[in-house]
Amino acid sequence: MGKQLDRITPELESFIHKQHIYFVATAAETGTVNLSPKGMDSLRILGPNRVMWLNVTGSGNETAAHLLLNDRITIMFCAFEGKPLILRLYGHGKAYHPADAEWHEYYPLFTPLEGARQLIDIQVDLVQTSCGMAVPFMDYNRERDELNAWARKQGPDGIHNYWARKNMASIDGFDTGIFASTPSDAGK
Secondary structure, eight states: OOEEESSOOHHHHHHHHTOSOEEEEEOOSSSOOEEEEEOTTOEEEEETTEEEEEEEOOSOOHHHHHHHHOOEEEEEEEOSSSSOOEEEEEEEEEEEOTTSHHHHHHGGGSOOOTTEEEEEEEEEEEEEEEOOTTSOOOOOOOOOOHHHHHHHHHHHHHHHHHIIIIISBOTTSOBOOGGGSOGGGTTO
16 A cells, blocks of 8 residues: 655656646645645656645745745645545645746746746655555546636736735735736746
8 A cells, every 4th residue: 555755756756747747735833824726737756755846926935935934835636536545645845936046047947938937856864655545536638728728818927016015925914925026027
């Protein structure tokens, strides 16, 4: 059944590459726990103990806020087809913004997106598998384009204004660090 490992094995890396969705969980010491679904080919494996994902503009910015206060993070993948499996990556994360040198180093690994706002860099401390036998079979249909279309329509100034209105603080009022970046660099 379940195993605990100190790294992402080649078999688990192959499993991750086949997934269309994954889930990210973070929490500060107090306040709301955040659990968010992610997709859009936004995750890269940089090594057996390091993953990174491109975080795009959304209705909130909880992950970035939480990581400033408490860098613990968990990513979970579920097999919705084939052999049952749940995979969790436990670690510590840091957000890079477009003004950061790391942004310019790692952003080329991703497909450019208009609403890109952070890269989340995760040092993986523990890899855990579990059976996943209760996860239902589900068929992948296609990616949604609504978020990309919305971001293109906003343009850089519109995205900046949205960040100012909706992404500066978490739902618990914690700073997200969103303006550690310069709006003209967003998505480049």
